[in-house]
Amino acid sequence: MSIFNKIVTAVRGSVRELGEAVVDANGTRIYEQEITDARQALTQARQDLTMVMAKEMQAGREIERLAAEQARFENHAVAAMDKGEDALALEVADRIVALETELAAQQQARTEFAASIARLKELIKQAEAKVREHERELVMARTTESVHRATQSISHSMGSGGSKLLSARESLERIKQRQQDLADRMTAAAELDNEIGGQALERKLEAAGIGENAGRRAAVLARIAARRAAPADEPGDA
Amino acid sequence: MTEFQSRMETAARIAEAVYGLTVEWQPIPGEVEVVQATLAGREELPIYLTHSGEQIICICYLWHDKEVLAERRVALLEALLDLNIPMPLSSFARVEGWFVVYGALSRQSRAEELAQELATLSENAVDALDAFAEYLK
Known part of the structure; x- marks a missing residue:
């Protein structure tokens, strides 16, 4: 239940309940803990994100390199065939196959990294929304607590001062x-x-x-x- | 003196210089920092200032639920709602049976803003009491 609902429900009950429901010191501590947890998750997710983004960039560079290598060896294969060096052309073809396999693996990896990045970004968005929500709740809880305590102090000081409160x-x-x-x-x-x-x-x-x-x-x-x-x-x- | 109290002291001096109001203030003992500010001539309507997280809340306690004429209760509540927006810078609220006018400021507000809040809130409180006395016993 949101803190707003809690306050509304408590107000419908009684003042004492309001004190217990919202002014409960544990309540604010729980919000504070939840904010701390969400912040930690956020920090972790951000670190993971930078790591995965770096890996995606590396995969991208590797793909470029492999593609260039493949093109180079294909040119070599053409040259070998032109010179009738069939055995050499075969060897080059083997190398091209190996390059193609590696290229496919890197492309696969890059796709997976991209998916991870999207997932982490979504996670960060959610964690940030959660932090904001908890912070808002904490402000409401603290304000209610503060005003409640202030009212208590005021009632107390009015009472102990012996001064009769005027209508x-x-x-x-x-x-x-x-x-x-x-x-x-x-x-x-x-x-x-x-x-x-x-x-x-x-x-x-x-x-x-x-x-x-x-x-x-x-x-x-x-x-x-x-x-x-x-x-x-x-x-x-x- | 706490940081809040020294800001309050400056605000009191500004209120005197700018608004011609003599403001006396004293801390109220308790777990939460509360300051009671009294404006000369309106001693019956002190303003209480407290802060929590990001805000400073200034409250003036107007009347208690017990003082409301039962048969005029709904009319009073409607009138309070109707007047809430027109009333400059302050709002009506109820705190544990007390009808109050209050203003909320950023925790970072300067003493100048605090002084302005005291002046406005106090005027609003007197005006509100005058306007709503007919609903009270």
Whole structure:
């Protein structure tokens, strides 16, 4: 059963079961062992593969060499026959037969090596997939274990600290209250500044008709009043 | 200090500098390395960080199963599923009866990413609590 299934099944049971099913230290050790085993198989298969590939290359070179030899001796046989050296031609023919036998053997070997290579490559692919699968399972097992243990630690520290755990609603109320307090304090600070701080003096000066802003309101009102008094001057008014 | 803890310390300083968050952290004793991070102003929602194999998992415990209003349970679960993808960088989950928001990072994540995770996760946790309070007792 996959670890995902294990977790789902355990969760359907109870928290205690989840602990036992997944957090079991043996469980992770088994995954770790399986990963180690698969990795070893992988290393072995890779070594075997390079060896077989080397042998295939050697067989290939040998086949080339034998084929060249065969061609060379066939030329010699033709030359011997041309010169009427029948006995020599016969001897060359024997040599060609031997070369042909060896060539067939090497070709057979090369075919077998090629098949081994294909088999080993498939094996490596499977082992790699297995390692990846086990590593994923190990991460899931470790994470579940870690979070479980963390939750245990947290429950324990909450309990031993003597602090009563607040309900979520109470927590929210407190946080909101604190945020409200902060906002209130900032408003109060602004008001205070308005009354007795630097802003207060500015406003006093303004009220007394001193400073940049002094008389601006009156000037605006005067301008609007003047415009209102002369509506006929407005062009294009229906 | 373990390697993870020193990364945590750097992350806390980055969180202060970049996100304006005051982060305090402490290791939680136990067999597995767990760090509790508390963000100033959100002390009720600490974030727990642990690591396993290739990941760092940051968890914020929101509420317990017991707190869910029985008659609104299915609606809550559906709402959690619906919100899971829209919620930036964090996901909902349940751990031994606790509903949590969590984020998973690569074990190789730098302190900068850890700081960003703390900031995002904490905000998501407050928002989630606010949004789902109506389903709770």
